[in-house]
Amino acid sequence: MGKHYGQLQRQGRLLKSRITEGMVFLRRFVGAPRQVGSIIPSSPYLTRAVLDKIDWDQVRNVAELGAGTGVFTRSIVRRARPDAKLLVFEIDPDLQRMIGGGHPGLKLYGDAQKLPEIMKDLGIDKLDAIISSLPFTVLPPAMTARILDAVQDTLAPGSTFVAYQYSKIMKAHFESRFAEIRTSFVPINVPPAFVYECRGDRRGG
Numbered sequence: 516m517g518k519h520y521g522q523l524q525r526q527g528r529l530l531k532s533r534i535t536e537g538m539v540f541l542r543r544f545v546g547a548p549r550q551v552g553s554i555i556p557s558s559p560y561l562t563r564a565v566l567d568k569i570d571w572d573q574v575r576n577v578a579e580l581g582a583g584t585g586v587f588t589r590s591i592v593r594r595a596r597p598d599a600k601l602l603v604f605e606i607d608p609d610l611q612r613m614i615g616g617g618h619p620g621l622k623l624y625g626d627a628q629k630l631p632e633i634m635k636d637l638g639i640d641k642l643d644a645i646i647s648s649l650p651f652t653v654l655p656p657a658m659t660a661r662i663l664d665a666v667q668d669t670l671a672p673g674s675t676f677v678a679y680q681y682s683k684i685m686k687a688h689f690e691s692r693f694a695e696i697r698t699s700f701v702p703i704n705v706p707p708a709f710v711y712e713c714r715g716d717r718r719g720g
């Protein structure tokens with residue numbers, strides 16, 4: 516009885532924190548729809564579909580772009596090696612405050628456009644994986660181009676860039692930049708999402 520009550524209490528607390536998280540996210544979406552790009556945080560199905568594309572045992576340096584309230588970040592923290600460096604970018608300070616920590620190598624930053632400068636400051640040459648939740652189709656086109664240039668400049672050869680999108684608009688852009696693209700679809704998410712797994716720099720890098 517006591518054990519079940521404890522479990523129920525834990526589930527209640529988790530639900531309450533998810534509801535609070537969802538409300539903050541929705542409020543930020545209303546304030547800046549073209550920056551936030553969706554009304555609620557990603558589902559556990561989408562989180563798994565994205566993070567399962569990475570072989571976490573091989574990852575020493577990883578960047579997460581557009582962390583929101585940290586739904587992916589919390590799973591990355593659970594999967595990452597203890598000696599890994601996790602560079603997590605979220606431009607909205609209110610959302611950034613909800614991300615939390617839990618890994619000795621996790622560092623929080625703002626604008627994903629600063630990725631190359633930040634890596635230089637940290638003495639990191641290349642990344643073994645990059646995860647993106649950025650709403651590329653609604654961001655200013657120059658920002659999208661700068662961030663994708665930064666992704667290609669910083670990703671180690673053979674490593675994976677995983678991005679989800681709510682439409683297929685970015686598919687041609689990804690195909691023009693990356694040699695190998697695999698697409699999957701996750702219906703249980705609001706809205707349903709396409710996951711793009713990208714490897715190999717078409718620029719010859």
Ligand SMILES: C[S@@+](CC[C@H](N)C(=O)[O-])C[C@H]1O[C@@H](n2cnc3c(N)ncnc32)[C@H](O)[C@@H]1O
Nearest residue numbers: 550551552556557581582583605606626627648
């Ligand atoms: C669709 S939400 C995804 C949030 C979270 N990863 C999830 O899956 O629920 C996209 C996030 O990208 C952030 N964002 C937009 N432009 C950004 C930029 N230039 N640098 C860092 N984060 C950015 C937004 O503030 C928003 O939190």
